Each structure stands twice: as C-alpha cells, then as structure tokens.
Amino acid sequence: MNFDLTEDQTLLVDTVREFVKKESPVERMRKLRSSELGWDKAVWKKMGELGWLGVMFPESVGGAGMTFVEAGLIVQELGTTLVPEPIIPLFVAGSAIAEAGSAEQQARFLAPSVAGDQSLAFAFLEEQSRHDPHSVRTHAHPAGAGYRLRGKKRWVLSGHAADAIVVSARSSGDEASADGLSLFVVDRSLPGVSVQPVATMDGQKAALLELADVEVGADRLLGGVGKAGPLLSALMDLGAAATVCEASGILQTVLWMTRNYLMERKQFNVAIGSFQALQHRTVDMFVETELAKSVAMLAMIKAQDPDAGERRRAISAAKASIIESGAFVTRQGIQLHGGIGVTDEHDVGLYFKRMHILATLFGDDAFHLARYASLPSFSANV
Amino acid sequence: MDLSFSPEELAFRDEVRAWIKSALPPHLAAKAEMDAEFTHAEVMSWHKILAGKGWAAPHWPKEVGGTGWDASRRFLFSEELELAGTPRLSPFGLAMVGPLMIQFGNDAQKKRYLPKILSGEEVWCQGYSEPNAGSDLASLALRAEDKGDHFILNGQKTWTTYAQYADWIFVLARTNAEAKKKQEGISFILCEMKSPGVTAKPFLTTGGTPAFCETWFENVRVPKENLVGELNQGWTYAKALLGHERTLVAGIGISARALLRAKRIARDTLAGGRPLLDDPVIRTRIATLEVRLDALRMANYRALAGAKLGHAPGPESSILKLRGTEIQQGCMDLLMFLMGDNSLSWFNEPGVVPPREQWVAPGFNYLRAATIYAGSNEIQKNIIAKMILGLP
Numbered sequence: 165m166n167f168d169l170t171e172d173q174t175l176l177v178d179t180v181r182e183f184v185k186k187e188s189p190v191e192r193m194r195k196l197r198s199s200e201l202g203w204d205k206a207v208w209k210k211m212g213e214l215g216w217l218g219v220m221f222p223e224s225v226g227g228a229g230m231t232f233v234e235a236g237l238i239v240q241e242l243g244t245t246l247v248p249e250p251i252i253p254l255f256v257a258g259s260a261i262a263e264a265g266s267a268e269q270q271a272r273f274l275a276p277s278v279a280g281d282q283s284l285a286f287a288f289l290e291e292q293s294r295h296d297p298h299s300v301r302t303h304a305h306p307a308g309a310g311y312r313l314r315g316k317k318r319w320v321l322s323g324h325a326a327d328a329i330v331v332s333a334r335s336s337g338d339e340a341s342a343d344g345l346s347l348f349v350v351d352r353s354l355p356g357v358s359v360q361p362v363a364t365m366d367g368q369k370a371a372l373l374e375l376a377d378v379e380v381g382a383d384r385l386l387g388g389v390g391k392a393g394p395l396l397s398a399l400m401d402l403g404a405a406a407t408v409c410e411a412s413g414i415l416q417t418v419l420w421m422t423r424n425y426l427m428e429r430k431q432f433n434v435a436i437g438s439f440q441a442l443q444h445r446t447v448d449m450f451v452e453t454e455l456a457k458s459v460a461m462l463a464m465i466k467a468q469d470p471d472a473g474e475r476r477r478a479i480s481a482a483k484a485s486i487i488e489s490g491a492f493v494t495r496q497g498i499q500l501h502g503g504i505g506v507t508d509e510h511d512v513g514l515y516f517k518r519m520h521i522l523a524t525l526f527g528d529d530a531f532h533l534a535r536y537a538s539l540p541s542f543s544a545n546v
Numbered sequence: 547m548d549l550s551f552s553p554e555e556l557a558f559r560d561e562v563r564a565w566i567k568s569a570l571p572p573h574l575a576a577k578a579e580m581d582a583e584f585t586h587a588e589v590m591s592w593h594k595i596l597a598g599k600g601w602a603a604p605h606w607p608k609e610v611g612g613t614g615w616d617a618s619r620r621f622l623f624s625e626e627l628e629l630a631g632t633p634r635l636s637p638f639g640l641a642m643v644g645p646l647m648i649q650f651g652n653d654a655q656k657k658r659y660l661p662k663i664l665s666g667e668e669v670w671c672q673g674y675s676e677p678n679a680g681s682d683l684a685s686l687a688l689r690a691e692d693k694g695d696h697f698i699l700n701g702q703k704t705w706t707t708y709a710q711y712a713d714w715i716f717v718l719a720r721t722n723a724e725a726k727k728k729q730e731g732i733s734f735i736l737c738e739m740k741s742p743g744v745t746a747k748p749f750l751t752t753g754g755t756p757a758f759c760e761t762w763f764e765n766v767r768v769p770k771e772n773l774v775g776e777l778n779q780g781w782t783y784a785k786a787l788l789g790h791e792r793t794l795v796a797g798i799g800i801s802a803r804a805l806l807r808a809k810r811i812a813r814d815t816l817a818g819g820r821p822l823l824d825d826p827v828i829r830t831r832i833a834t835l836e837v838r839l840d841a842l843r844m845a846n847y848r849a850l851a852g853a854k855l856g857h858a859p860g861p862e863s864s865i866l867k868l869r870g871t872e873i874q875q876g877c878m879d880l881l882m883f884l885m886g887d888n889s890l891s892w893f894n895e896p897g898v899v900p901p902r903e904q905w906v907a908p909g910f911n912y913l914r915a916a917t918i919y920a921g922s923n924e925i926q927k928n929i930i931a932k933m934i935l936g937l938p
C-alpha cells in the first residue's frame with residue numbers, strides 16, 4: 165500500500181496550491197458571486213493553459229492523458245478557496261465525450277474546452293429523478309438522419325454559460341429503466357434550446373434547461389443509441405467522486421480557519437481555544453477532516469474502476485461518509501465563530517453553503533447509503 | 547401525575563385557534579401557509595392586530611395591558627401562533643425591555659413606554675453584545691459618562707437585531723470603570739435611535755437578509771431619566787430578565803410547524819412516481835425528529851407545571867434552549883434533505899421550486915444562529931454543569 169503522491173502529482177498539487185493562494189483567494193469568488201457569469205473566462209483559459217482542464221483527457225484532444233486521481237487532486241485544492249470555475253461539470257461531461265465519443269466528436273466537442281476556450285455542462289437531473297441518473301423522461305425520437313429531443317432538465321451546473329451541454333435522453337424503456345438511454349451533445353445556441361439561469365445557494369449558477377423539439381444530427385449522439393445506461397452510472401460516480409474531493413478541500417480550510425480563530429478570539433480574558441469543551445470539539449473536527457481526506461483518496465482511486473460493483477461501493481461509501489464529516493465540520497465551524505459566523509461577510513458561511521451543494525450533487529447520503537446497502541458486496545459472506 | 551390539559555385549557559386553545567383563523571389577514575395567511583418569511587412591516591401589522599385583541603403581551607400583568615393568563619395558557623397561546631405559521635413578534639419590547647421596566651422601572655417610565663411597546667407604535671432593539679463582549683458580556687465597554695442631568699454614550703454594540711427598524715434601543719453601558727468586579731459597574735439605559743450620534747449599519751446574514759446591525763454611539767446625549775432602576779445595577783436587572791419566559795425558549799410550536807412543513811413537502815414530492823411521504827425510510831427520518839420533539843414537549847410541560855406551582859424557572863430552562871434549538875436546526879436539515887435537488891436553490895426566484903420550498907434555504911442558513919444567540923449552547927452547558935450538576 166502506498167498513499168504517497170508521485171513526483172508529478174506533488175508538483176501538480178503545489179502548482180494548484182500556489183494558484184489558489186496567489187490568484188484565487190475566496191475574495192475572488194465573493195466578487196464573482198454577483199456577476200452574470202459567476203466565474204471568469206480569463207481564469208478558465210489559464211486553467212486550460214496550465215493543463216488542468218485536460219488533465220484526465222487523452223493527448224489527442226490536447227489533454228495530459230492522466231487519470232481521475234490527478235483531476236481529483238486539482239479539485240481538492242480548488243475547493244480550499246471555493247474556486248468557482250466549472251471544472252466538475254467539465255470533468256463529467258468531458259468524460260462522457262471521451263468515453264463514448266468518436267475521435268472526430270472528441271476533437272470537435274471536447275478539445276475546445278480542454279484548451280479553455282469553451283466550457284461544457286452535464287444535464288441529467290429531471291424533476292422526478294431524485295438523484296437517479298436513469299430516471300429520464302426527456303425523449304429522443306429519430307427524425308430524418310438525426311434525432312428530435314424534447315424534455316426538461318434541472319440544475320444543470322454552469323449550464324447558463326456552457327457552449328455545449330451533454331444531455332441524457334430516452335428512446336425506449338420506461339421512466340426509470342437503465343435501458344434505452346442515450347447521450348447527446350447539444351449546443352446551447354440551437355433553436356428550441358432555452359436556458360434559464362438560476363442562482364444556487366453557494367453563489368454559483370445553474371440552468372433550468374428546456375429542449376423543445378430540438379433537432380440534432382446523428383453526429384451529436386455519443387456512442388450507440390439506447391446504450392448509455394452504464395455510462396450514465398459511471399458518470400454519476402465520477403461526479404460524486406469529484407464532489408468528495410472538493411469537500412475534502414473545503415473541510416481542511418474550515419478546520420484551520422476555526423482553529424486559528426480559537427487562538428485569536430478572547431473572551432473571559434483568555435483565548436476561547438483554551439476552553440476544553442471547544443478543544444474537544446475542534447479535535448472532532450480534525451478527526452472528521454482526516455476521514456474526509458482519506459475518503460477523498462478512496463474516491464480518487466476508485467472513480468474509474470472498471471469493476472462497477474467495486475466502484476459503486478467505494479464511491480457511495482466515500483460520499484455518504486464525507487457528507488457526515490462535512491455537515492459536522494462546517495456547522496461547528498460556524499458555531500465556534502459565534503455571531504460573526506452567521507454574517508455574509510465571513511467566509512465560513514460560504515463554505516457551509518458550498519458543502520451543502522456538494523452533499524446534494526450526484527446523490528445525497530440517503531441515496532448513497534441505500535445504494536451501498538443494495539450492492540451484493542454488502543450481503544456477501546453474511 | 548396528569549399529562550393532560552384541563553377541559554378549560556383545551557377550550558381556551560380552541561378559542562385561540564379559531565380567533566387566529568379569523569383574524570389573520572388573507573395576504574398574511576397565504577404567506578403563513580407557504581411558510582414564507584415575513585417583512586418587518588408585515589410583522590408589525592400582525593402585532594397591531596394582536597394588540598387590538600389585547601393579546602400582544604400575554605405575560606404582562608393585567609394592569610399594564612397583559613392577559614393574566616397562567617403559564618399553561620401562555621404556552622398554549624404561543625404554540626397556537628407558531629403552529630399557524632403567524633409572523634413572530636419582535637421580542638425586544640414585549641419580552642425584554644417591557645418586563646424589565648415593569649419590574650425595575652419607575653412609574654413615569656412605565657407610563658411613557660409600556661403603552662407604545664404594547665401597541666407596536668414604538669419598535670425596540672437590544673444593545674447588549676459588543677465586538678469584544680459576546681459570551682463574556684460583562685466585559686462590555688460602551689461608556690456612559692455622567693454629566694449631571696444626562697449621560698454621554700460612546701462606543702459600539704454589535705449583532706443588534708433589527709436596529710435598522712427600531713425607534714429605541716436598550717443598552718447595557720459601563721457607568722463605573724473603577725468597580726471591583728466588572729459586573730458591578732454596568733447600568734441599564736434607554737436611548738432613542740434617532741439621537742444624534744447613533745448609527746446602525748445592517749449586516750447581511752448568511753440567510754441572505756439584513757437581520758442585524760453594527761450600532762455606534764458617538765457622543766450621544768441621553769437624559770438621566772432614561773436610566774432604568776439604580777445606577778450600576780444593570781447587570782442584576784439583565785440577569786433577572788434572563789429567567790423571564792424561559793418556559794417558551796424551546797420553540798416547541800416552531801419545530802412542530804416545521805415538521806408539518808416537512809410532511810407537506812414530502813407529500814407533494816414524487817420519487818419514482820410515488821410521494822416521498824409513502825416511503826418508510828422517509829417516514830422514519832421524519833419520525834426520528836418528531837419523537838425527540840415529543841420528549842422535549844414533555845420536558846417543557848414539566849417546566850410549566852413547575853411554574854404553576856410557583857417554582858421560578860431555574861437553570862432547567864437551559865435544557866429547553868439547548869435541545870429546542872438543536873431540534874429547530876434538525877428540522878431545517880430535514881427540509882433541505884426532503885427537497886432533494888431543489889435544495890440547491892437560493893431564494894427570491896419565483897417558479898424555480900414549489901412555493902412551499904422557496905424559503906427553506908434562507909432559514910437553513912440563518913437558523914445556525916439559534917445555537918449562538920440568547921446564550922450560546924456552550925454557555926448553556928456551562929450553566930447546567932455548574933448550577934445543576936454542581937461540577938466545580
């Protein structure tokens with residue numbers, strides 16, 4: 165067993181750390197909160213140039229050809245200062261294209277985002293889906309040489325800004341069936357596509373997407389028609405793994421922010437960190453943060469495991485566990501700051517909000533616990 | 547042992563319930579139905595309706611406009627208001643400075659201030675906390691200098707809830723810097739917000755609304771007659787007030803209302819074509835919180851029964867604050883969970899999520915404060931450890 169990073173990975177982490185410290189402290193995200201886009205295209209371009217956006221994608225599209233481990237390491241560091249650029253949507257939507265798309269599709273739809281010239285979003289949630297990626301009502305009907313798409317998607321992260329959106333749609337099977345699902349790349353500018361930007365609690369933006377008989381060519385279909393069920397599961401896991409990594413970064417910041425505040429804040433003539441009740445609380449925060457770091461590693465390693473059962477087990481374990489850690493650490497982070505912790509001008513509340521978003525995206529604790537408990541591994545050797 | 551309310555008490559509850567139904571104006575009733583947040587103006591309009599009925603200050607003595615109800619009736623009344631989702635009245639006049647004045651103020655003060663607190667004509671805020679005096683309130687530094695017939699106030703208060711709407715503020719101020727114990731040099735003073743030198747700057751809370759302010763005092767002149775009670779005795783008065791209405795701090799009705807809201811959201815949310823409320827896992831999750839609330843309600847009834855027998859509510863009320871606020875927060879967590887992906891939303895964007903879900907996210911954020919304000923839960927635990935368990 166070896167939990168050490170390689171030299172390349174260490175270098176990568178150091179570069180991202182340097183970037184967040186110097187170029188993207190939380191104030192940057194704070195400013196961008198009220199802007200129409202919510203993030204910064206110049207920074208996105210820079211991330212492309214640094215090779216981060218393509219880290220897990222093939223060299224043929226300009227990527228670095230590494231794995232989700234490197235992607236996860238980047239996301240974890242970006243989480244420490246709540247960097248708002250839409251890298252998780254890119255990793256998920258981009259993986260759909262990289263996994264199922266032809267070489268031509270990859271070059272056309274993925275390469276521009278890897279370079280930081282465009283961005284991608286992933287549209288899979290619907291009103292009824294409650295975290296289940298196979299619960300899809302949006303329909304894809306054959307039309308001429310291509311397809312006609314009709315339906316509504318919700319909470320498409322950064323969908324208000326994406327040039328192209330990877331959309332799940334059903335050509336056969338009933339509402340929750342894993343069979344009959346396909347993935348399409350839909351340009352935001354196509355006729356019939358309407359995008360309503362909505363604010364999410366963390367100060368970022370998502371889109372409510374409506375597809376009103378949108379005509380797309382066969383060149384927009386990723387992989388075989390009706391065959392995307394297993395890929396959708398895998399993408400869900402990849403997205404969940406990414407949220408785990410970002411959450412781990414968040415918790416590290418909240419832990420140390422709180423610990424430093426306990427050293428600094430004086431009441432009753434002493435630093436409040438000298439109260440044993442608060443020391444123990446902070447120790448529990450530390451323990452949870454260590455567990456969070458550990459499951460982030462688990463998620464990084466297992467996110468692309470070809471054994472779907474093992475992948476689901478590990479990702480669900482990591483996600484359900486970090487949701488508990490995250491709830492504790494961010495809530496106590498606020499509590500130990502006292503009044504200032506519930507002001508908008510203090511950062512701890514921003515981390516609390518983002519933690520909730522991460523806990524909910526790509527499956528909440530109830531979803532992952534139920535999934536974990538339904539796997540054969542759970543009942544093996546009983 | 548008798549766990550039930552008397553037939554008279556139950557009849558009283560029915561009367562209150564029926565009255566709320568008829569008295570709550572339709573536009574407020576519509577918001578209450580959706581558990582929306584009320585504006586300050588809406589809260590004040592409800593205050594005036596309650597005052598018209600003589601029910602704005604049930605806990606005040608009858609002579610000054612109270613109702614003469616006992617602790618059980620006051621509890622039932624408050625629970626009915628909360629269960630109906632009515633706007634919650636600002637506590638600073640009715641529940642804080644009013645009772646304090648009734649106990650320690652002089653006749654002139656009672657005559658001048660109480661009627662307008664009761665009617666809602668004058669709005670109050672509470673100036674206790676300062677940047678360096680939170681849990682350690684006694685170390686407060688706002689200075690009130692004795693200038694013969696008036697005081698001059700200099701310093702700063704903070705977290706002053708709704709100071710931006712208030713006509714008056716009651717402050718704890720230092721009037722004797724030389725006192726041996728810091729608790730001994732503090733006085734209780736009333737100050738008009740429009741006095742020259744007072745400024746209140748609202749803070750946005752994490753809930754997205756400007757609920758509290760930083761309040762500055764720069765050479766503010768306050769007539770001596772605004773001193774309540776004796777000079778340098780303010781700490782004693784403030785402490786006496788802490789014991790007041792401690793049987794209502796659990797917010798039983800607030801949480802009961804939130805659980806109702808949870809069940810309604812679960813009823814209206816479909817997963818796999820069926821209401822969430824039909825799912826045993828979901829029902830269990832709601833029930834887990836509800837049984838804790840049942841337990842706390844019983845603990846609250848015990849405190850009420852004690853109050854009826856004339857026992858002053860003691861440090862036991864810390865239990866009610868402690869678990870009551872934790873359950874309130876648990877309810878917000880539950881609501882967010884039930885909303886599923888909709889809980890990604892923020893607020894003020896009509897049509898994005900169902901109306902009943904619109905105001906959950908601000909509450910989820912703001913209510914983190916419930917375990918901080920009114921004596922943080924850590925401080926409540928210190929009180930229980932010392933006063934009840936006798937730990938050194």
Ligand SMILES: Cc1cc2nc3c(=O)[nH]c(=O)nc-3n(C[C@H](O)[C@H](O)[C@H](O)COP(=O)(O)OP(=O)(O)OC[C@H]3O[C@@H](n4cnc5c(N)ncnc54)[C@H](O)[C@@H]3O)c2cc1C
Nearest residue numbers: 499500502503672674675680681705706707915919922924
């Ligand atoms: C929403 C909101 C509204 C408010 N409204 C008002 C208002 O209208 N008027 C007003 O005067 N004040 C108001 N307050 C202030 C409130 O009373 C204080 O926030 C509270 O007393 C805590 O003080 P603090 O914020 O300075 O935190 P601190 O006292 O600095 O506490 C920080 C942390 O340390 C813990 N702690 C402190 N001492 C100890 C100890 N001895 N042992 C263990 N733990 C300890 C606290 O529990 C907390 O977790 C409000 C606060 C909030 C959040």
